[in-house]
């Protein structure tokens with residue numbers, strides 16, 4: 001795993017912390033849907049936070065493909081590359 | 085894994101709801117007594133969860149028009165307008181809606197859901213971008229799923245955020261299509277359309293506004309929040325429904341764009357479903373005449389809304405940010421919402437139980453809708469029952485509150 005990916009994952013985890021109860025452990029393999037007790041709307045709200053943090057657009061069809069934090073991180077990297 | 089095991093969570097939710105009272109997804113009214121009362125569990129119950137804003141479901145002229153239409157045109161059209169053709173009355177209703185909005189053309193759909201599905205999914209092609217308010221109705225979300233466009237949500241009622249997200253798309257090909265609503269169906273808040281229209285102009289985007297809950301309830305002529313905001317000429321498409329203020333079923337879209345009618349031969353949710361039956365077309369046409377000629381209906385629903393809203397806010401409930409014909413009461417949690425909803429029915433008031441994920445910001449709500457057909461006595465009775473239940477369940481302090489609390493979305497960051 002690249003340094004970049006680790007950083008992105010760390011930032012995602014930090015953003016998530018604002019939306020889930022304290023004390024829930026989150027790792028790269030955590031399932032975003034179903035794994036955190038967030039409902040579908042709350043997940044989409046969290047995705048807006050991610051878009052703003054990384055200054056990218058993550059279209060909803062891309063969101064639907066993402067299961068884990070590691071996958072979200074890879075999607076962010078890919079979207080950043082195409083945005084530049 | 086059985087075919088239905090993916091719904092195990094839903095089954096568990098229903099089971100727990102039933103264990104603590106009634107099943108909110110399977111409420112059965114023995115008889116509808118009027119626009120504002122029904123028989124439920126053998127007793128008359130006040131209806132505060134109908135979206136029957138102008139109370140036209142039992143309007144004498146609408147019923148008469150329905151009966152006449154069914155005698156003249158039969159019970160159904162038995163097919164789509166593409167295959168079975170258009171009845172004169174479909175065309176007449178489309179002309180009347182276009183005239184009502186002062187727009188060049190109108191298209192009617194079999195439901196409001198299909199109007200959104202059809203318009204949005206057809207207009208937004210592969211290269212295009214849909215920017216939708218985060219609190220959009222399910223029909224708008226489903227339209228996005230059916231569309232090949234890229235879909236971006238913007239923060240609820242936040243024109244700055246919308247502008248920011250549009251700027252992020254700079255340099256990409258395709259049209260930008262903004263979708264928002266006049267009044268939002270859960271909290272009853274209205275969109276800042278003047279500011280959104282300004283963003284639309286600045287960015288050269290297209291604007292669609294769903295006035296499902298604001299047709300007939302807002303605007304000097306009942307043309308909704310767009311009319312109130314004075315931005316009707318900035319709106320490329322207004323979408324709406326016949327199922328609320330007009331008391332029947334069906335949906336529509338209106339536009340000034342010259343190519344609008346092309347949609348009739350490319351819009352699948354218009355082409356591949358049966359058209360509205362004569363009875364419905366007749367009653368909607370009559371209802372449209374009623375609301376155009378009788379301004380007292382909208383005045384009444386707004387005055388009733390203000391009465392219910394202020395009394396409940398004064399009593400200490402956390403209510404939506406403005407008094408509209410939807411008044412939402414925030415409950416502390418799901419369990420309290422369920423108990424509250426059941427207690428209201430025990431005492432003869434039917435409102436809507438609205439739980440996440442059908443609600444914004446994971447709120448648990450009791451959602452009331454107000455009708456011009458309510459009497460002041462009915463409104464006051466509902467208020468006193470809601471306050472009594474609020475005190476009983478400790479949603480309200482047993483002592484009355486001094487400053488009303490207004491509910492806005494509380495975002496964690």
Ligand SMILES: Cc1ncc(COP(=O)(O)O)c(C=O)c1O
Pocket residue numbers: 195196197198200221223265269294296297325326327333334335
């Ligand atoms: C904002 C909004 N749009 C569209 C619809 C769909 O309308 P209909 O019931 O006519 O399908 C609704 C109704 O629930 C709504 O609230």
